[in-house]
Amino acid sequence: MVAVNDKKKNNGRLVAMGCTYEPWIALLEQAGWKTHCCYDLRTADAILEEYSPCVCIVDLSNNDFSLNSISQRANKTKQVKWIAIIKKEQLKVDSICQFINNFCVDFFSTPIPSSQLLDTAGHQLGMLEIESTSLSDVSQQCEIGLYGESKSIKHLRDMVKRVAITDVNVLLTGEQGVGKELIAKTIHNLSKRRNDDITVINCSALVEGDERISFLDPTQCASSGNIIKNGTVLLNGVEELSKSLQLKLLNYLQQPENEKLNEHDLFDVRIITSSSIDLELAVKNEAFNKELYYRLNVFHVVVPTLRERGADIILLAEYYLQQFAKEYNTLAMHYSEDAKQLLLRYNWPGNVRELINQVKRVSLLNDNNEVSLDHFDLPKKTNVRQSLRTIKDEAEKDVLVTMLEAHKGQVASAAKDLGVSRATMYRLLNKHNIIPDVRYCNGGYAAD
Template sequence: MTIGTVKKPKVVISNNLVVFGGSNQNWLPAIECAGWLCHRCYDLRTAETLLLEIGPCIGVVDLSHDDFSIHGFSVMVNRNKQVRWIAIVRDEQLVNEAIGQFIVNFCLDYFSVPIPPEQLLQTIGHQIGMLNLERQVWPQLGNFGQQGLQGSTAVMKKLRDQVKRIALSDVSVVISGEIGTGKILVADAIFKASARAKQQVIRVNCETMTADWMIDTDNGTQSIFEAANNGVLVLEEFTLLTDACQQSLYQVLADGRYCDTDGNTLSVDMRVISLTHHSPEHLVTLTTLRRELYFRLNVVSITVPPLRERSNDIIFLAEFLLLKYARQYNSVAKYLSEQAQSMLLQYPWPGNVQELICQIKRAVLLAENKCIEADQLDIPRLIDDKLSLKKVREESERNALLTVLENNKGQISAAARELGVSRATMYRLLNKHELIPPSRCFRQSHA
């Protein structure tokens, strides 16, 4: 009697086709008749939500009508590398430098209008076959974008349960957590699981917000409350709002109304999700935060656990990230050595998941062999047992800042965005560790 291993069934990617932009696509009926499930979307937020839900799939972007920003779409495409894109253009558009660069950088193929359905069907059929082959070669590679909510530890199971329950309601939420814990991922998860998932989500950098709450949108200068009406308003580092901003926001939330630029009073219905690196205990002591606004925002609160409290998840996350970035950067790296894993487990991770991402990404980019060794990780060695935890964390924090500055070529604004903190917080951290870069070395961005 021969005992063999039972083969797991292969995960086959469904024939999902995401079509962005354009109208009156006369080739769509032929594609649908061939068994493809076609999803139409016309704005970036809808597209991003849809792509995260579907996972690996084929995308067709119709550039022929010039009805959206190619730059904005490029940013979204760059975040969703699990999608294989095919472009539709007019012949005369191929001389446009921006469109040409987009097709070369992000698309596997392009078609000129009018579209030959048979050729398009053959192309997308081949690409879904490539995706299935890729999934077979990389079986552990899941959907991107949610690594901050993954994990099997009790604190992460509790967090996911809180997200599910809170998403079903429509109350205001405060999400607190240390730098790099993934607060924005939690906010996105609440939004996507809520009844407002198909509406707008507006993110606000509270440090730069003015008391009139006006922003520049594709529709011109617009009130944030108008843009977020019926949707969700996400306040990033809400404790940095000026007193005037806090006062005007409180008035809008209390009255459920705001005045537009023409002086008209309009009703507003929006859910507010507020993010902060301050602990709940520290929030109630902040003298710069209006009590009445805080209690209106903090109907329910969530604390995202730091990575050091999720030690059983560290190797799981590291291996997930290794597979992700090895694929993205076409690296030979496949696994972590035992010594590398031990080092990851001993490190206190002051920069949390974001710092782990930076470490793995750097190791993958520099890898020359399949195995990533401990000396390829830019992590301080914890040799002196007498070294205090405070000193270890300070050294770790300093190294995390150096890493993120290096990743962003010294641009402080970009580094702050990667860490998920405001520029003011970034400058405070850099000053603390005497890392303010001289202008001749680093160019600061004020974008």
């Protein structure tokens, strides 16, 4: 452990993985950083958890660590900014470049420019402070809608934060049960309209003359307290709108802001729409207005399925188990390992909604502290309900790993052999969370 002068003001925390005590570490300590050198990956998880939020500088220049092990830690860490140290010639190594691209905010080649590294670390500390505030807001406003640490949910959190501060139209798509309504509420609660209401309207039940959508035609509005004048409206299942209501919605979206008023009121309503179908296909089949689709699809957010979120399934299951224990005063507080494996293997066609129902059921029916495999009303064999998509994905993943093995981790040559571009190869590797390692030796690939 690096000695730290306790009299100094701790401006930030830094973990140096694989780094010897070098001048740049001393410089950081002089600037008030609390630093910790770590050479053993077995203790890295505990250190990163203790120091988070922090900056982590990992030295890859000597190939002391398995890149897969570092990647797995970088993928699951919370509020950690990763910076890589490499040799200049390592920029020609595909796996190093992919690691930097996927997980690092910056990199430096040896010899280390100490002052520049200090500036970078200080800037990233500032970004962590901003993100901590922003993530806290997300958590307070609608925690469970964005709960998890998978790559897909992190990407979703980033998109929500970016679009919430704007007024652009948002289209949420995804399978039924993924939580589109929760995401819409999060966008509203993080926007400048947070002090107004968000109104959720199921389009399948919407009829002409419904006062909730009178703002679509302000000149015809009657003076009624039920008319929405401000805030956010979520149109759930927007594909269910009748042709006439599609035209009214299109007209509203086309109007300049200063025309969205009648004699007495200004109507300032943000529209968020959601759909569980392929709207582009609906447009091609002339079931949905083409111009309206393009107006709605200014910012498209695809909400990931539960099966795409990996270990988030366990995080969500544990979260809801704790919540139901409080709500129903039940005993069940944790899952057996067999139960966790079942949750991870199951395909979850009903997504988060199905998971909630399952957890509520086991919480109410279980008289013990632990939830076991038999408490779930789910198929115990993984191949009983495998979807065509699951089978295809598994086959695709197997082919990618096999080709990387054959080409000793060289992405470019593996892509050429498969007949795809290098960019496509990287997209497929990212899709399956496969990290190629040119130092591969039997089993040297990580795939979730």
